[in-house]
Amino acid sequence: MNSIQQKIWLLVAVVMFFMAAIWTALTYYNQRTQHQYNEILQRYLQLHEAASASQKIIVDMNNYLLASTEANKASLDRSKAGILEARNGVMELRNAQNDFTLTSYVNLIDSLVETTDRSLLLHEEQDTVAAAQVFTEATSISNYISEMSLTLLDTELKTYERFYRDIIAQSEAFNRLGIWALLLITCLLLLFTYWFSSGITRPVKKLTQAANRLSKGRFDLKIEVDSKDEIAYLAQMFDRMRININNLIQEIQEKAQLEKELQQNRLLLQESRLLSLQSQINPHFLFNTLDTLSKKAYLEGAEETSDLLVNVAGLLRYNLKRLDRSVTLYDEVNVLRQYMQIQRTRFTDRLRFHTEIDERCLYVQIPGLTLQPIVENAVIHAIEPMEEGGTIRFRVRDGTERIVIEIEDDGPGMTEEKIKQILEEKTVPSEGHSTGIGFGNVVKRLRLFYGLEDVIDIQSPGSGGTKVILKIPKARSAESHDQSLDRR
Structure with a gap:
């Protein structure tokens, strides 16, 4: 340089x-x-x-x-x-x-x-x-x-006359030569000085023009100076400052846009909470009514009807919880049993439900309303269409690093396309389900809750039957279990 x-x-x-x-x-x-x-x-x-x-x-x-x-x-x-x-x-x-x-x-x-x-x-x-x-x-x-x-x-x-005259002529010629040489050197020095001064003023002029553009808010134009001195280094630092300011402005604009969207989301959330509160008025009224009916049935000697109403009320109470709250697997299993008691009352001997549960694994934390939509999907698609009914097997066992939950039915099975839709978190409608939560929604909530992609798997061989496998991590589960114990 x-x-x-x-x-x-x-x-x-x-x-x-x-x-x-x-x-x-x-x-x-x-x-x-x-x-x-x-x-x-x-x-x-x-x-x-x-x-x-x-x-x-x-x-x-x-x-x-x-x-x-x-x-x-x-x-x-x-x-x-x-x-x-x-x-x-x-x-x-x-x-x-x-x-x-x-x-x-x-x-x-x-x-x-x-x-x-x-x-x-x-x-x-x-x-x-x-x-x-x-x-x-x-x-x-x-x-x-x-x-x-x-x-x-x-x-x-x-x-020496000739010599004297030559000296005089040489002196005059030298004087003329000196004048022309002086003029030539002056011109050369002027040209060199112009070139030298341009080498300094031209980059400074470009830098001034760039500063003028920046003062007008033009941060998208690159600052280029082709000199090889301190001004070029200054231009590089100036251009880096331009980039930083431009990035800062874009970041501020993005934050402003995000703040605007967040404000809109807050308004939507408040509106949704209001709607949710309005939607919960009727379920609470229904829950209180069912509770009253179950007690009346028990007093009249209809114990089976009373148990059914208690199960329906418990299921309704559980479904009124927010979906973004975690619960223990123990709570989920209890609600699942209440749900199956209701379905057994509906399908009688056509529905066979078998459980294999390791009680030591029930302390893990799991998103609310996770098991019921999966079992409900099996009832709707594997039990209800079959005249002879079917069997649903529910297992909870301790794996090496995770707790494995298996829900298996002997129905006609699922197609690969439907399995793909579920695993890609697409909403798969199920006729007649009461929770309003699709299978794809369950998959999405599980992955968000644990931060893992392989938390769920679906197997359906061509001979029939479907097995849903949930792999719950133990690390987070143990921590959540400690916190739940402290709360108790």
């Missing part, structure tokens, strides 16, 4: 590179031109020093001839050393154009030094006239040296 700080450093590096390149080029050109000017000026200075040294040696020699002091002698020796040094410097100016002239010039300097020595020698020998003549000759040589210096300078000017 390229950070914004790295981009800024890149911009600074590019600007510094161009500035360093320009500075290096200017420095190199200036140093080269200055070196060339120094060489030319050094040639002129050498010739000028040689001419000045020749004139100075004449002046110092004249002073010494007039007054032969040690100071004048020392000054003359310094002038001789100076002109010899100038002679050596002039020797370095030799080239093809001034070779002959420069040789003559050096010879004149040698002649001047020699004439000066000779004049000093004659002066020391007290030959004043000869010394004056030699001094006059030295003065003439000095004048020749000055004239020849001018000649050499003129030759140098002619020799």
Whole structure:
């Protein structure tokens, strides 16, 4: 990832590179031109020093001839050393154009030094006239040296005239080149700065547009930024925030919808309770009436009729309980026996009911009105249609991990399609049943109560007969049994 700080450093590096390149080029050109000017000026200075040294040696020699002091002698020796040094410097100016002239010039300097020595020698020998003549000759040589210096300078000017003009032309061309280079570099820097600033402002602009959309409630549009810096990371976090806010809004809407449905369900529940209360008025009246009739029958000596009325009243009392309450298997078995007493009174010897019950298993909890609808289904479909009647067997035994309840009849049996409908919790109507609870409803309540799918099984072989097997878990049953004991 390229950070914004790295981009800024890149911009600074590019600007510094161009500035360093320009500075290096200017420095190199200036140093080269200055070196060339120094060489030319050094040639002129050498010739000028040689001419000045020749004139100075004449002046110092004249002073010494007039007054032969040690100071004048020392000054003359310094002038001789100076002109010899100038002679050596002039020797370095030799080239093809001034070779002959420069040789003559050096010879004149040698002649001047020699004439000066000779004049000093004659002066020391007290030959004043000869010394004056030699001094006059030295003065003439000095004048020749000055004239020849001018000649050499003129030759140098002619020799390097082309070079001077080239330097001037190069300087002008370099100035023009510098102007164009400056304009080009300025344009490049402007383009690079525009590209660099766009790399920062473009993602920021996209992020601003995304924030504007979010402020208007548009949480369904993805935020995409194609940069590779901190702004891209910020955009990712911004998009994640958008998703979280959108999910939160959807969750709030779902909760509001659920709350609305719950409120509606509460209203429906209150209405259903009212209807249920209204529907229970007549059954309670009927129950009280049956109870009165059973006592009257007992007082009149009709004990069998009294028992029948007691069973019907007990069955009615039990059916008035809410279906969402759990009961013990013991209660269910008692109600089942009352129900079968009523059916025996109806079918007499046509109905045979056999039980095999392990009393230790009757503590388990089971949804209310579970056994009666199953047995009632067997009575309606296996006993009632048969002229000779039939047999219903009811068993309760202790399994390995569950308590097994079996309800078996010897009727014509069930088809596979009907068994499938029951196990899929579809309502299967049964003609003449009194509870109004279908077989499929019993299956559904059992599975909801225990949270298991394999709590019920139906077997019906092709030869006839049907067996319904309930497998009640013990874990929940034991806990429910403890709670029921505490309540007692």
